[in-house]
Amino acid sequence: MADRGASALSLPDDWPAHPDPILALNRMGSFDWDLDTGLYHMDARAHEIFDVLPEEYDGRPESLAPRFPEAEAVRLDTLVAQAIKDGSENYGAYFRIRRRDGSLCWTHTQGYIRRDETGRPRRIIGIVRDAAEELRDLADRGDEAALDDARREQTNVVQLTTAALAHARTVRDVIDVLKDIHGLTHLGATSLVMGLVEAGRIRLVAEGPAGSFVPGTLVTRIDEPYPMSEVVRTLSPRFIESPEEFAAGYPVLWPYITDLNITSAAYLPLIVQARPIGAMGLLYSDRHGFTPEERNILVALGSSIAQSLQRAMFYEQEKDIAQGLQQAMLPRTIPSVPGADIAVRYRAATIGGSLGRDIGGDWYDLIPLPGGTPSGGGRVGAVIGDVQGHDTHAAAVMGQLRIVLRAYAAEGHPPSTVMARASVFLHELDTDRFATCLYAQADLSTGVVQVVRAGHIDPLVRAPDGTCRRIPVTGGLPLGLSAEFGTLDYPVTTLELDPGHTLLLCTDGLVEQPGADLDDGMKTLTSLIAHGPDDVRGLADRLIDIAEERAGDDDVALLLLRRRGPDTLRPGGRLQQHVAPGDPEALTGARHMIRAAVRTWGLWDRADEIELAADELITNALMHTEGAAIVTLRVLGDTDRRLRVEVEDSSSALPRRREAGESGVSGRGLLLVELLTDEWGVEARGGGKCVWSEFRVPGG
The missing domain is CATH 3.60.40.10 (PPM-type phosphatase domain)
Structure with missing residues (x-):
């Protein structure tokens, strides 16, 4: 590992990162490599894996050089440098380290590259773990080809999923990556469920494939007897290795999923900074039990998914704040x-x-x-x-x-x-x-x-x-x-x-x-x-x-x-009139325009209905808003022709029906409009709204 910076530079405020408890529980170490200063922090478990005492280590990556055979150091340095150069968000690799007694031991690392807004790499945070046992099992069987395939497959599973998650910016993007059939294939699962912790409950945000939803699990309490609730409570993964174990451990849930032919399942807590933000369940129909390496892979994937979810949640929160501030600074309404x-x-x-x-x-x-x-x-x-x-x-x-x-x-x-x-x-x-x-x-x-x-x-x-x-x-x-x-x-x-x-x-x-x-x-x-x-x-x-x-x-x-140009009265055209509050002449002019248009366009049979409904809409706009009204008449359609009356104002408040009472003189306007028109409704128009009504033209 080459020195990537000078220690004289300042470190980030949150350096070093604090490992999640789930890593320690699964005997994984963590590291935080600040590329500006060159400092490489390791937790206690990472010191054990590299067989380095804390007092022997000065926090610099080159101090670990004696632990790396030359060929392994070159290969790992090349891998990291390539990941930094090509803009990757992560890398993973198996490599050997030399312990104090001179023996070589297989180790696996997964690093996540953090970049600033310009794309410059500033920091690498990752995990290291002892991979000797999982690879020894295959080696003992004498299956070298299977050993190599296992190494590649384990690395590929992590890389494929994390690479897809690297492009996820929102929670929905993360869910789509995992729900996608290719995502499930990478994870090796038949079905997936995911929930997020909200106000002491777990809200289901993803389930797939279609038809696998379990009634009553949309929102569950953390103390309920469900596997996702259990892993959130305990902060530990739950591996279910047989249908019998599933039925015995979760009798409330099991009857609803028997049709899915589930043979085993893995439920993982999604933990960020020692806090559960959710849980994920992977259900399988083609395997019984989990090997140690499979468990390690799933735990690592859970950690990667949790980081992606937190990043997506932060993004959405920051975006909401930014958009809220921006909208607060811009005009709320545009005047007519x-x-x-x-x-x-x-x-x-x-x-x-x-x-x-x-x-x-x-x-x-x-x-x-x-x-x-x-x-x-x-x-x-x-x-x-x-x-x-x-x-x-x-x-x-x-x-x-x-x-x-x-x-x-x-x-x-x-x-x-x-x-x-x-x-x-x-x-x-x-x-x-x-x-x-x-x-x-x-x-x-x-x-x-x-x-x-x-x-x-x-x-x-x-x-x-x-x-x-x-x-x-x-x-x-x-x-x-x-x-x-x-x-x-x-x-x-x-x-x-x-x-x-x-x-x-x-x-x-x-x-x-x-x-x-x-x-x-x-x-x-x-x-x-x-x-x-x-x-x-x-x-x-x-x-x-x-x-x-x-x-x-x-x-x-x-x-x-x-x-606007001067309106002309012509069949099939469009007429518009501005009606200012407190201007009786403008209101009278709008009524004359409506009456003339109705007669010119040949709607004699419905003239009274159209004039009365339009008058109600205009009056409502002037009485219940603080601004002016814009009245628009137009003929829509070629065969099924309709006369449309629109009244636009600058208020975003929606019209509502009110009970007039026995002696009341108002409150019947919308009821009257509903009775007189063939259709009516409300549309948002910028900072205001448009209340419209339509009348079918007799004879098409």
Whole structure:
């Protein structure tokens, strides 16, 4: 073993690792090799296996050189170096060591390579055990070929399973690896069960193959007479070597599995840091009993599976925390804007599969601004930005920057002032991070859009015919840097957004690809937008799906704003009306639109029903939410045609039926809608919802 580092470097806080009790119970030693310092820690059992006294060992791997025959040392060093070089997560090997008396003894090791987020190997944690007895049994029988096959098979079983588990990032991934028919074949089992410890109980999370589920075992107490409960209580494996032993030991469970023709079983506790996190059972129909080497293999596999499960559980917990923090920093809802269709999307980055890194500083925001007219269109500020870094600090800075930028914009400042003040704020914040940002202030009644850019990528505009172009915007320095260098000049670029045109703002995670130029990335994105769906929500979904497929190491924020054109009344078309709270003229206008559309589209027989149901949905949206309502009418289908009425609001609260009472004047709205319509329902729409109802068109 070669020296891999200098002892002057600092050791990890959790070094050395503490072996699980299950290893000691099965006479396995453990080691923790810090590749930065070169220190190689062994527990007491490992000292025994290498026949080295603690006072003789200085913690360095080269001090074990006298215990390795030269050929074995070269072979083992080559194996470890190759595993480190090719990115493997683990390695395993049988090798011989020379004891004090000069005799050679067979030993087996299994090492797990830990890497940092860049993929650099930092540490190897593993086990060593005396393999002399298991190999001697075969040698005594004179079967050298079987001896070699056994060595290879035992190593392959561990390597195949752990190699598959190396790619498992979630608990479901671990379960899928073990439930897969090839996984069961590697383990040599006919059936598998697995449970996780939760609040003093064991919850079944995997059972296979199909049809092997035992009623009443979905959730069991740890004190119940089941084998998984027993191994969790005792922290020791349970090997059942015959059907008779199974029936006698677990009479409650045995009647339910007799049809599986089980001849033996192995139940293993899944232990991490001296704490049981679950248990696994492997049931066999083609073997009776377990040899010592088979038991050792299963124990080693149990330890590997437990480590994979803990890693997956940590990953899911960290991902939930990261996503929760990210969502808390992003806007909870996007306001409805008169005269515009809006779609926003966010995708978190995953850097090298590292825990806690599914978070970043990208953000979007949509800010209602003073001015504008409900009938012609509102004034709105659209923001897209990216704080440097991919960690919780970047997310925290992003949240603060988003709030102050929103406040400056809502006060009515011009775009250049909004950007300059945000830069000063970030510079005065106690952080070394900077941010890129693009702010577009749009007057939807005229289509005039004023854009300022702080080190961010340019916006794009898509026309109704699908053509897409990049809008060059003169930019200033990123936020924070411009204040530091005293260059707070952010030139304003003005463009006109015609009815039906879509403004697209995004962060560089949607554009940049490894090894590709930024301009080439923009050309690719322009082509994707040109050939994407016409609907802004569909287009946003398509772009974010492409980002998911690329699985890039940067998060992505996306904002699409389409300026609506004047609606025309035509059969088969789509009508839309914005109804602001406290605006009786807008409500009256929506009723006139519904009445005219119903008569124009030839639904005379159901006109009263449609008008009454639509009026109920609009009134409910205005009464029970704090924002405006958007009313949309459209005809669906070619042969089985239907008129669909949609009322969209910015509240995520679902409508519910209420008892009106004998003298009550409200509470009958949903009952009335249900009676009048052929179908109705609720759909989530971004931060709000859409309540819809459909009416069949007479005569198709």
